[in-house]
Amino acid sequence: MPRITAVRALVVFDIDGVVRDVGGSYRRALADTVEHFTAGAYRPSAAEIDALKTEGVWNNDWQASLELTARYFEQQGHLRNQLNLNYEQMVAFFQSRYRGPDPQNWTGYITQEPLLLEPSYLESLRAASIPWGFFSGATRGSATYVLEKRLGLVQPVLIAMEDAPGKPDPTGLLTTVHQLEQRAGVEPLLPVLFAGDTVADLYTINQARELHPERCWIGVGILPPHVQESAVTRADYGAILQAAGAAIVLENIQQLGLRQIQMLIAATSSG
The missing domain is CATH 3.40.50.1000 (HAD superfamily/HAD-like)
Incomplete structure (x- = not known):
């Protein structure tokens, strides 16, 4: 050589x-978050998450969680400006899955x-x-x-x-x-x-x-x-x-x- x-x-x-x-941590937490805030009605697949990210502007998984949740409700006929989704609550839920419930002692998906x-x-x-x-x-x-x-x-x-x-x-x-x-x-x-x-x-x-x-x-x-x-x-x-x-x-x-x-x-x- x-x-x-x-x-x-x-x-x-x-x-x-x-x-x-x-795949089993951030993306899993993202899917968990969307599922939770749609009351179990919708859990995005890996392909659907990929499709969102190919748009090139959804690098932040907190924002991606909010966007997929909003799009689901829009497809059900709701207006986005009337959804009253709480971004801070979504972030907190996401983090409780990703980091774990204790912010000082991480036991969530990140450890895996x-x-x-x-x-x-x-x-x-x-x-x-x-x-x-x-x-x-x-x-x-x-x-x-x-x-x-x-x-x-x-x-x-x-x-x-x-x-x-x-x-x-x-x-x-x-x-x-x-x-x-x-x-x-x-x-x-x-x-x-x-x-x-x-x-x-x-x-x-x-x-x-x-x-x-x-x-x-x-x-x-x-x-x-x-x-x-x-x-x-x-x-x-x-x-x-x-x-x-x-x-x-x-x-x-x-x-x-x-x-x-x-x-x-x-x-x-x-x-």
């Missing part, structure tokens, strides 16, 4: 669907999330002098739980829900990149790869590219585990990510190795 030459880039990861499998990468993968990037960080729509508490408690990372660069507007607004991605540059002391305008599993993630990097066309921005689509249960759903979801702007679609983030990063940068630069 030819030797891999030095790769100069920054890598930013989404968390949900990339670092951890949230399978990890989708090993710390050794991140260490391989670090060893290659590729700075990495995280930009997620998850709350800081939830993101820190998986990154520090589960993966054992020490204060990684992280921009979470509380730190920036929701995706596809690129502010959080740009802030993550700036913090990586400051912490690592690297030269400006290195290529940026952003790996995410939703349309909103890819729209985010598209908007960053529009704001800063002088930089190489590469969207990496990741297939979340729940869409890999059949060849059809895997292919359909991959096509959606590519249409949203993914330069490549991978089944697992750890496939984004040094050689793959180098090839993506070369292909984007030549294009």
Whole structure:
């Protein structure tokens, strides 16, 4: 095999669907919430949740819960402005499922999330002098739980829900990149790869590219585990990510190795 030459880039990861499998946690809590606030009349399927998220603006699962609930009642002939849905109550219910009933001692679905990468993968990037960080729509508490408690990372660069507007607004991605540059002391305008599993993630990097066309921005689509249960759903979801702007679609983030990063940068630069 030819030797891999030095790769100069920054890598930013989404968390949900990339670092951890949230099919049985965030998405389960979302379905629980919609079911509860429709009095058991409607529980959205995984496909219905995916369909909502392909619209590119429902990255926040609290807001997605509210939206699916409102759409259900609209289909029953109710007017949205007369529904009187309480967003704060929906968030509290969602959190009681996701974190658990005790906000200080988490026992909910979050404790059962399978990890989708090993710390050794991140260490391989670090060893290659590729700075990495995280930009997620998850709350800081939830993101820190998986990154520090589960993966054992020490204060990684992280921009979470509380730190920036929701995706596809690129502010959080740009802030993550700036913090990586400051912490690592690297030269400006290195290529940026952003790996995410939703349309909103890819729209985010598209908007960053529009704001800063002088930089190489590469969207990496990741297939979340729940869409890999059949060849059809895997292919359909991959096509959606590519249409949203993914330069490549991978089944697992750890496939984004040094050689793959180098090839993506070369292909984007030549294009």
